[in-house]
Amino acid sequence: xxxxxxxxxxxxxxxxxxxxxxxxxxxxxxxxxxxxxxxxxxxxxxxxxxxxxxxxxxxxxxxxxxxxxxxxxxxxxxxxxxxxxxxxxxxxxxxxxxxxxxxxxxxxxxxxxxxxxxxxxxxxxxxxxxxxxxxxxxxxxxxxxxxxxxxxxxxxxxxxxxxxxxxxxxxxxxxxxxxxxxxxxxxxxxxxxxxxxxxxxxxxxxxxxxxxxxxxxxxxxxxxxxxxxxxxxxxxxxxxxxxxxxxxxxxxxxxxxxxxxxxxxxxxxxxxxxxxxxxxxxxxxxxxxxxxxxxxxxxxxxxxxxxxxxxxxxxxxxxxxxxxxxxxxxxxxxxxxxxxxxxxxxxxxxxxxxxxxxxxxxxxxxxxxxxxxxxxxxxxxxxxxxxxxxxxxxxxxxxxxxxxxxx
Numbered sequence: 001x002x003x004x005x006x007x008x009x010x011x012x013x014x015x016x017x018x019x020x021x022x023x024x025x026x027x028x029x030x031x032x033x034x035x036x037x038x039x040x041x042x043x044x045x046x047x048x049x050x051x052x053x054x055x056x057x058x059x060x061x062x063x064x065x066x067x068x069x070x071x072x073x074x075x076x077x078x079x080x081x082x083x084x085x086x087x088x089x090x091x092x093x094x095x096x097x098x099x100x101x102x103x104x105x106x107x108x109x110x111x112x113x114x115x116x117x118x119x120x121x122x123x124x125x126x127x128x129x130x131x132x133x134x135x136x137x138x139x140x141x142x143x144x145x146x147x148x149x150x151x152x153x154x155x156x157x158x159x160x161x162x163x164x165x166x167x168x169x170x171x172x173x174x175x176x177x178x179x180x181x182x183x184x185x186x187x188x189x190x191x192x193x194x195x196x197x198x199x200x201x202x203x204x205x206x207x208x209x210x211x212x213x214x215x216x217x218x219x220x221x222x223x224x225x226x227x228x229x230x231x232x233x234x235x236x237x238x239x240x241x242x243x244x245x246x247x248x249x250x251x252x253x254x255x256x257x258x259x260x261x262x263x264x265x266x267x268x269x270x271x272x273x274x275x276x277x278x279x280x281x282x283x284x285x286x287x288x289x290x291x292x293x294x295x296x297x298x299x300x301x302x303x304x305x306x307x308x309x310x311x312x313x314x315x316x317x318x319x320x321x322x323x324x325x326x327x328x329x330x331x332x333x334x335x336x337x338x339x340x341x342x343x344x345x346x347x348x349x350x351x352x353x354x355x356x357x358x359x360x361x362x363x364x365x366x367x368x369x370x371x372x373x374x375x376x377x378x379x380x381x382x383x384x385x386x387x388x389x390x391x392x393x394x395x396x397x398x399x400x401x402x403x404x405x406x407x
Contacts, residue, residue, distance in 0.1 A: 001132050003091035006064040006083065007043070007050025010105045013082040020072040021049040028119070029126040035067055039130035041123040041137070043098065045115050047105050052095055054132035061085050092327060095136060096320045100144040101153070107309045108154040113144050136327070143323035147316040156305030160188065161195040163301040164272045164293070168196065168240050171270045171291060176200040181238035182221075183231070183251055185213040188274035188295070189244020193221055196240065205234050209245065232256065236263035241271045243279035251279040254287060261289045272298070347373065 008018060023031045023044040031042055037060060040053040051064045065083060069076040086094050097103045101112040120137050123129045147153060157163040165175075172178050180201050182193045185208050193204060204223035208214035211227055218225035226234050235241065235256065245251050252271070257280075261269065271292045273280045278294055285292045350372045358365035381398070384391040399405050 001054050001056045002088050003095065003136055004053050004055055004060055004064075005050055005086040005091040005094050006061055006068070007048060008068075008079075008082050008084070009048035009050070009103070012084055013079075017072060017079065017082060018046075018049055020074075021068055023049060023071070025118075025122065028122040031067070031071070032123060032126050032128040035064060035128075037063070037128070039133040040128050041119050041133065043116060043119050045112070048098070050098075052091075052133070052136070054130075054136055061087075089324060089328060092136065093320060093324045096140045096143045096323055097317070099137075099140040100147040100316055100320060102147065102313055102316050102320065106158055107306075107313050108158070110154055113141070116140070135331075139323060139327045143320055146319050146323070150319060151312045151315045153309055153312040153316055156308040157302060158305040158309060159302055160274075160295065160298040161192045163298045163305065164192045164242070165195045165199045167272075167291075167293060167301075168270050169199070171268060172239055174200065175240075176202055178239040179203045179205070179237055180240040180242065181234050182206045182217070183241065183243045184208050184245035184275065184279065185217045186244030186246055186274060189242050190217060190221070192242050192244075192272055192274060196242075197221065197223075201240070205238070207231060207234060209247075232259065235269075236260040238269065239267075241269060242274060243272070244274045245279045246275035246277070247279070248277070250281045252284065253281045254283040257284050257287055257290050261287065264289075 008021060010018070013021075021044075023042045028042055028044075032040055035051065037053050037055060037057070039055065040051055043050045043052060049068070051068075053060060053064075057063075065076055065080070065085070068083060069079055072079060094103065099113055099116050101107060101109050104112055116137070120129070123133070157166045168175060168178070175196065178201060180193070180196050180203070182189055182204065185206075193206075197204060204221060205226050206214045206218040206221065206223060207226045207228050207230070208217070209228050211225065214225040214228070235252070236259075238260075241252075243251055257269065257271075261267075266289050268289045268291060271280055271284065271290060273292065273294045276295065280292055280294075282292075284290050351369055354365045354368035354372065357368060381391075381394070384394055
């Protein structure tokens with residue numbers, strides 16, 4: 001049975017096709033049942049829609065392709081160029097790389113491993129998992145863990161919003177005890193606020209010159225809105241401040257920030273100015289206890305993070321290559337297990353016969369056992385050496401099996 005991957009991802013297919021192929025959680029069971037494969041998992045994320053299987057069925061790949069085409073409502077010919085088919089070792093390496101987030105649109109995204117595990121769980125619940133597929137995925141999880149622990153793949157933020165969250169953590173530690181203030185309703189400010197909430201911020205207050213905009217945004221974010229007239233009070237209570245007004249005048253002056261720090265007894269404030277032009281007076285950066293980052297600062301950190309992850313990806317793929325070879329070797333070695341069992345059973349039978357015939361004489365039992373173990377192999381070696389083909393190879397194999405050259 002060989003590993004097989006059939007699907008489309010962010011490099012081979014546009015978002016429009018991936019959207020039509022997308023298999024949501026509720027549709028997973030029916031989709032897998034339609035495939036009719038004993039062992040299969042559907043990996044469906046924003047980056048990719050793929051079917052992973054371990055099968056000896058030569059019709060598996062075309063059947064999966066047909067199912068994907070029906071799902072897209074398109075002829076097979078119209079999507080064939082955007083679908084890849086990987087078999088054997090190439091498929092194994094792909095599964096390992098995807099699980100380790102080395103094949104993602106954003107390399108190192110931590111949620112990918114969880115997505116693969118969730119899809120695997122749904123396959124099991126649908127009765128579409130099995131020992132070979134489970135073994136493949138278990139090896140993929142182990143290699144992903146190695147990549148995360150042995151490389152700096154996910155240590156640096158790669159987006160403006162994630163850079164802002166990381167800087168906030170660097171200054172304040174755990175964000176669960178922090179209060180955040182969002183000033184304005186710009187898109188980038190909302191995005192940073194969403195990332196802060198996802199990172200553990202419990203209290204977020206939204207304010208804006210127009211209270212209606214603040215209330216609408218607060219409802220979307222599930223937090224509190226405050227009148228703009230109470231800016232000074234909310235500023236003094238905030239550990240993290242995100243500005244997103246973007247007017248022609250600054251919203252926060254150095255005097256306002258200085259006064260807020262005085263009320264806070266010099267407890268620091270982290271400020272993120274997402275507006276163009278800026279909302280925060282540049283002089284704020286010279287105030288002790290105020291840490292101001294503008295968009296260009298966050299963009300630089302994000303670019304450095306992406307470069308760092310690209311560099312770490314090379315080390316990650318080296319680990320993947322090792323894991324693929326280890327998985328391949330382990331599967332190959334398992335082929336010998338039935339023969340090993342037969343050999344052990346045969347030896348045990350001869351051992352028991354020798355013990356019974358020796359009647360308690362250990363030396364006699366040992367001599368009988370050795371003679372009987374060697375009898376059939378000795379006769380066969382003589383016949384092969386005397387004219388039957390294959391003796392040189394058999395002799396070499398014999399030396400390897402019993403390490404005769406090491407003696």
